[in-house]
Amino acid sequence: MNFAMSDNLARDLEKFNDLLRGHLEPFLNQWYKKEAIPREFFQRLGQDGWLGFTGKNGQFVEQSYLKQTILMEKLATISPGVAVAVMVQISLGMVPLFLFGSEPQKETYLPPAARGETLICLGNTERKAGSDVANIGMEAKKVDGGWMLNGTKAYVTNGAISDLALITAISDPSASRNHRLSMFLVDLTSTGVSRKQLKKRVWIPSDLTRLHFDHVFVPDENLVGKPGKGLQQVLATFTQSRIPISGLTLGTAVGAFEAGLERACKREIFGQRIADFQAKSFEIADFSSRIEAARLLALKAGWTKDQGKDFRMEASMAKYLSVEIARQVGVWAADLFGAASVMQDHPVHKFPMDAWASSLGEGTQDVQKLIIFREIMKKRDII
DSSP, X not given: OOOSOOXXXXXXXXXXXXXXXXXXXXXXXXXXXXXXXXXXXXXXXXXXXXXXXEEETTEEEEOOHHHHHXXXXXXXXXXXXHHHHHHIIIIIIIHHHHHHOOHHHHHHHHHHHHTTSSOEEEEOOBTTBSSSTTOOOOEEEEETTEEEEEEEEEEEETTTTOSEEEEEEESOTTSOGGGSEEEEEEXXXXXXXXXXXXXXXXXXXXXEEEEEEEEEEEEGGGEESSTTOHHHHHHHHHHHHHHHHHHHHHHHHHHHHHHHHHHHHHOEETTEEGGGSXXXXXXXXXXXXXXXXXXXXXXXXXXXXXXXXXXXXXXXXHHHHHHHHHHHHHHHHHHHHGXXXXXXXXXXXXXXXXXXXXXXXXXXXXXXXXXXXXXXXXHTTOO
């Protein structure tokens, strides 16, 4: 495998860095105080083609997952909270439509979403349904011309700013557990939709919102994919999104490491720099090595997906290891700043908190280990 970055990708990364320097970094403190990301930022990303899809011969095609992983790491190194909002727009909003939507749905919604003009989120998790994705209670009752949705989605990233939501609901209560869910595209300005933004301390400045649906009518043409295939569709979505969230989580680790390293090289204690104590120098060496190992696995997952090969195990391994290192490095960096790190406005404060958030998104660490185990056994024809 050639580990060198291609000239095209290197140029793209430099352009992306320029955009972040000009349109993210100067405004980030303001966004953190408001705990909101302006829609104009998504439009700027879309204007320059950074929202995961490219128009080609009249069709939309996914951009390289290797590229998306690298860009997500770079963005999350600066702000994991902004990175997750962008990732949701691409991986949880546009990707399910791209994979399962009808041609009219793709033609109508993907172009404005790729331009950052239409924002799309995904609502699946409920208070009693998280890791057990199939255990949702939201109902979709068939009525003339469409469906009537009733229920609540508990924790929806981008729910406050999105125009549309992909919602899973029970469309056939009599069907088996694996075939009773369907996916719907819901206009969040519809009568009966209400939103409550939740107070959280992770992934700021992105929002986390509760979406409630009270007799919300969804027309037949807004059924996404096949009836009864909602569970399979949302699981396939999560499998793909584990690759970019691995890049995001890796960026969280890198941001924390760089902050901690700078602190260790500048602060003196007992007459010498913190970095000159052997215990700390060994920690720096260890964390740097494990960050690089996690990066290689994340890039391998993206490359495997780009090659059209089965990437399920690589994606879960990348997610698992990136979370492990991000959590450890986040706490390490915060310790180096001492009491200052507990201040919410301190730059290092976000990293251990956001690493915690990453451990929950797209499946907990135990979920990743379960997937990895199953893939190991499947390759050996044991199960």
